[in-house]
Amino acid sequence: MRITVRDLAEMKRSGQRIAMVTAYDYPLARLLDEAGIPIVLVGDSLGMTALGYETTLPVTLEEMIHHTKAVVRGTQRAMVVADMPFLTYQISSEEAVRNAGRLIQEGGAQAVKLEGGRSVVDQVRRIVAAGIPVMGHLGLLPQSVHQMGGFRVQARAREQIQILIEDALLLREAGIFSLVLEGIPAPVARAVTEILDVPTIGIGAGPHCDGQVQVIADLLHLLPGPLPRHARPFLEAGELIRDALARYAEAVQNGEFPGTAESFQLPKGFDTAWLDDLARQFAERARSSGAG
Numbered sequence: 251m252r253i254t255v256r257d258l259a260e261m262k263r264s265g266q267r268i269a270m271v272t273a274y275d276y277p278l279a280r281l282l283d284e285a286g287i288p289i290v291l292v293g294d295s296l297g298m299t300a301l302g303y304e305t306t307l308p309v310t311l312e313e314m315i316h317h318t319k320a321v322v323r324g325t326q327r328a329m330v331v332a333d334m335p336f337l338t339y340q341i342s343s344e345e346a347v348r349n350a351g352r353l354i355q356e357g358g359a360q361a362v363k364l365e366g367g368r369s370v371v372d373q374v375r376r377i378v379a380a381g382i383p384v385m386g387h388l389g390l391l392p393q394s395v396h397q398m399g400g401f402r403v404q405a406r407a408r409e410q411i412q413i414l415i416e417d418a419l420l421l422r423e424a425g426i427f428s429l430v431l432e433g434i435p436a437p438v439a440r441a442v443t444e445i446l447d448v449p450t451i452g453i454g455a456g457p458h459c460d461g462q463v464q465v466i467a468d469l470l471h472l473l474p475g476p477l478p479r480h481a482r483p484f485l486e487a488g489e490l491i492r493d494a495l496a497r498y499a500e501a502v503q504n505g506e507f508p509g510t511a512e513s514f515q516l517p518k519g520f521d522t523a524w525l526d527d528l529a530r531q532f533a534e535r536a537r538s539s540g541a542g
């Protein structure tokens with residue numbers, strides 16, 4: 251049985267912190283599941299970390315479904331949450347329910363996540379009414395990157411803080427089972443965490459949230475270049491992988507790979523002289539036809 255929304259509520263109640271990590275494919279989903287990560291998020295960050303776009307905006311519902319299927323196949327225990335991509339829930343509640351439903355029905359996710367507060371509460375209510383658990387997402391909203399003028403910390407002034415707390419309560423009234431808080435000051439996240447009766451999951455939101463979420467490429471430092479300030483590399487996988495691949499290239503170049511252990515032999519007693527003779531005949535034929 252997978253982790254359920256009820257298990258997560260119980261974790262908040264008993265003060266057990268919740269670790270969530272993104273995954274976009276089968277091998278990393280398996281590793282996260284085996285490591286005991288209770289929530290795996292198929293984030294639309296896949297656009298930036300797996301597909302090479304500069305923002306999350308180009309990611310489509312079809313792409314999210316495709317990657318969600320792989321992550322679901324790689325997990326047994328974790329709850330799989332799928333991000334609703336840009337433009338799949340903003341237009342109408344009808345579209346929002348249909349698209350959330352596809353992530354559940356075709357993708358196999360157990361819940362969906364979408365960005366925003368008051369502007370999406372009607373959609374949240376309708377998706378929840380269809381029986382689909384919804385995770386909210388407030389603060390730094392990557393799908394609004396152009397409006398925010400970049401990936402900037404939010405809710406630093408009184409008016410913004412008040413709006414964020416109101417939005418958190420509106421989302422909760424609409425039925426969210428959990429809330430991602432991204433890129434906000436730690437004391438603001440602490441206040442929301444105290445006010446809400448469902449788990450908050452922070453990223454760049456300080457240590458007082460009920461859980462934390464990180465992007466897998468940041469946790470493992472897979473991509474070159476600086477990490478966002480909120481991230482900590484728990485492994486230098488990029489370096490390790492680059493070094494391993496350079497050793498492979500070197501081993502191929504100097505003829506050391508493949509060795510005997512990685513090669514296959516003919517059955518014992520096979521007449522190898524026959525094969526040598528066959529090769530000689532074909533080589534001769536190729537020469538005389540002018541193809542060699």
Ligand SMILES: Nc1nc(=O)c2c([nH]1)NC[C@@H]1CN(c3ccc(C(=O)N[C@@H](CCC(=O)O)C(=O)O)cc3)CN21
Nearest residue numbers: 295298299306392401402403465467468477478479480
């Ligand atoms: N690799 C990766 N990690 C993430 O956490 C992440 C993604 N991609 N893509 C989707 C969103 C976008 N996010 C981001 C991306 C960049 C910053 C960043 O560069 N922040 C600045 C601070 C901004 C400020 O000054 O307010 C930094 O220096 O870390 C933050 C969040 C979070 N998500």
Ligand SMILES: CC(C)C(=O)C(=O)O
Nearest residue numbers: 272293294295430463
């Ligand atoms: C950063 C997390 C919360 C996310 O939405 C994503 O990975 O897309």
Ligand SMILES: [Mg+2]
Nearest residue numbers: 293294295333
């Ligand atoms: Mg996202």
